[in-house]
Amino acid sequence: MKRVLCLILCMLTAAFCCACGDEHRPTEATDGSSATESAGQADSDGSSAVKSFMADFDDTPTVGDKIIYVDNEMTVTVHGINYAPIAGPELHLTVSNSFGKDITVQSPYAIINGYMLTPELSIDVPAGKSKSGNMTLRYTGLAYSGITCVRTIDFALRAVETKSYNPIKTTDLITLKTSAAASPAEAAKEPEIEGQTAYDDKDIRILFKKPPYQPKSESGELSPVYTEDGDAQLLVYIENNTDRTVAVRTDDVTVNGYDLTSVMNRTVLPGKRAVDTVTFYRMDLDEYDIDAIDSIKMSFQIKDAESWETIDSTDMIAVRLRTENDDPTEANTKPKTDE
Secondary structure, eight states, X not given: OHXXXXXXXXXXXXXXXXXXXXXXXXXXXXXXXXXXHHHHOBOHHHHHHHHHHHHTOOOOOOOOOEEEXXXXXXXXXXXXXXXXXXXXXXXXXXXXXXXXXXXXXXXXXXXXXXXXXXXXXXEEEOTTOEEEEEEEOOHHHHHHTXXXXXXXXXXXXXXXXXXXXXXXXXXXXXXXXXTTOOOHHHHTTOOOOOEXXXXXXXXXXXXXXXXXXXXXXXXXXXXXXXXTTSOEEEEEEEEEOSSSOEEEEEEEXXXXXXXXXXXXXXXXXXXXXXXXXXXXXXXXXXXXTOSSXXXXXXXXXXXXXXXXXXXXXXXXXXXXXXXXXXOOOXXXXXXXXXX
């Protein structure tokens, strides 16, 4: 019951944050160090990793002023990208509303250098008016995806009626290239993702991903990262090389042999990638007196995101973990394939 209440509270908190949008988000950093500390959202291990990431982050690519979407109902203009905000880079947008009703413009997803992220955007635009706002790309999501330079930004916009939140329109992908847009030759030099293979079949790949700047390990074991609230997060890399949108979700999850309430449900467009997290909540860890995570096992379900048809599923997979004794847990790393 306690785990159920925790999950409900987390869902309500997430919904509240989405509703608040830009109004409660700081817009400027006082200096580089405060931006680094605020963006980490983690304890000493996680913070140091994100600080190292931000030290390598390229804040020079630019985006020029231009109209990026126009039809009879809505016009959207971009006015550049700002790297100063503590949460992450912001695209400055202006939306002109010709719908004849008040609208709220959001973004269901953004794709940075081929990686899907969840942006933060909420602009309330009265009927017949124009309103400006910012789309935030959080540094934590960029760090987990290993993105140190924003080269391409693809995103969709969704307009809903402000009063009822009924959807009105969702645009096709809008593509922006920054001044640092990579050539095909540069893109081919992208380093291989490091981690433990959980699934590699049907043109879909899932890995337990090594956190950014985790020290090298001869045996290849991984470590979870921790939030400032004490929740543990395991990074999961998903690569979709199919021609359909897929949804990857965790099924059974155990930590130190205990069943935990931890759900990851990630949608990945055709030809795109994503890095998500499986979160083990501090409340659950405390309930089972788990002070140190010695073993993690989980299974995955892979579905067609439109028809919800099951594409495949895995058995329970043990994660090779870096433990305090540097004794990685035994893991089954063989990808599931058709017999």
